[in-house]
Amino acid sequence: MSSSLLIFPDLVQNPIDPRLYGSFIEHLGRAVYSGIYEPDHPTADPRGFRGDVIDLVRELNVPVVRYPGGNFVSAYDWEDGVGPRAQRPRRLDYAWGVTETNHFGTNEFMDWCQAAGTEPMMAFNLGTRGIDAARQLVEYCNAPTGTRFGDLRKAHGYAEPHRVRTWCLGNEMDGPWQTGRKTADEYGRLANETANTLRQFDPKLELIACGSSGPGMPLFPDWERIVLEHCYGQVDAVSIHLYVRQDGHKSLADYLACPREMENQIRDVLAACDFVRAKQRQKKTMMLSFDEWNVWDMALGHARCERWAEAPPQLEQIYTFADALVVGGMLLTLLRQSGRVRYACLAQLVNVIAPIMTARGGGLWRQTIFHPFAQASRHGRGALLSTRLSGITHTDTPTHGPSPDVEAVATRDGDRIAVFVLHRGQTDAAPLTLRLEGASAWRVVEHQVLAAPGPGVCNGPDSAAVAPRPGPPVGIADGHTLELTLPPLSWHLVLLAPESHP
Ligand code: AHR
Secondary structure, X not given: OOEEEEEEEEEEEEEOOHXXXXXXXXXXXXXXXXXXXXXXXXXXXXXXXXXXXXXXHHHXXXXXXXXXXXXXXXXXXXXXXXXXXXXXXXXXXXXXXXXXXXXXXXXXXXXXXXXXXXXXXXEOOOOOOOHHHHHHHHHHHHOOOOOHHHHHHHHOOOOOOOOOOEEEXXXXXXXXXXXXXXXXXXXXXXXXXXXXXHHHHOOOOEEEEOOOOOOOOOOOOHXXXXXXXXXXXXXXXXXXEEEEOOOOOOOXXXXXXXXXXXXXXXXXXXXXXXXXXXXXXXXXXXXXXXXXXXXXXXXXXXXXOOOOEEOOOOOOOOOEHHHHHXXXXXXXXXXXOOOOEEEEEEOOOEOOXXXXXXXXXXOEEEOOOHHHHHHHHHHOOOEEEEEEXXXXXXXXXXXXXXXXXXXXXXXXXXXXXXXXXXXXXXXOOEEEEEEEOOOOOEEEEEEEEEOOOOOOOEOEOOEOXXXXXXXXXXXXXXXXXXXXXXXXXXXXXXXXXXXXXX
């Protein structure tokens, strides 16, 4: 049977919130120090922000960045990171076993977001602290001057409020590794009371409650149910986290099928959300914030470092081409689920399980996973289109069951259509016919292919072996039909525009 993808350019499934392409900067390893901030780097601006990193963040087109953690936030005193640098305390960070200098904090992050063309998504410490510290941080960021915290911000050089709209109510509060871990009832009540207090300051804040740390947690998805039974009426979204890894999979095909786990996890968390909605006769639809997702091979043990070191390398995973295909598969899942996933953050952005790697005092480079993310973030905007994929063969995998060899998603932004295609087959090229339904005729603007000599190929400081390249020219018969040949193990971006437009 031949494979085909029918695309309905005028049949929108749902709008895509641009914040689906967010990322994450935690005070962890070299994400901040010698990642985004390195005052004596040759490209640093007067505030110490690395210009070369900002250029790549802009290339990734990241609309929102979560900060400052992560596990780090659950014992973080935000007051340590504001005011004159010389007076900021050096603190022990229990989460990662290092010393935090606090040379970079909330105001620096706001400035960096502006320089990088992105928006902050801030997290509160609901581990060791609670409502009051959260309230004071929100006021510090958003209150007008003439008030205690607005004036404190002004005294620190920021008269204008930062106007942060999105806030995470803690981080992974179910995790035994989390400082100040809570039971679902304890956390649900705290999230509700914190949200309730913050809404008295500003009802328009977007608030995200912590879901489970992952689908493997013993209480998943009861955690979501219990937490939401406490706070459904007060929050806009619940968080989901998922890190996948090759380790433990039985074969490459098994590993490549693992985005299925993300799809199942979204289905299960939505079931919990919708159950609470029905039970409480709520009108609001709960959205999801997939605010940590990526490939992370924890078994590599790269979190270890000398105890209480200052910004040592941690979690500096080097990604393979196979990892890039998995990230591509996860992006397709997020796009398919974008009707309910409002925010998502690739974890993380620089040096720590990241698409961008830097050398202290030196250059930087793009990991393999940079590319599918950058393409989706640049072109997968606007709205998700209805499509129908048929004639696809499936491979049986021990962990994830039957896995489609080919997956595709189409989006439309104005008069541009972007089609993303993943081919997981390992031996043969796969023909795929794309057919655009409707009266309008279309032309191909661009076809890019991400492929590599082998699944284990990595990039490095001196090698960009895995990078998108122009695909073979594809003709489009009668403005509606085009034939792609998908090489084994490949990721594709096809951009289309109306035939009549230049
Ligand atoms: O992203 C690394 C860590 O993974 C984060 O700090 C934590 O939230 C998660 O467990």
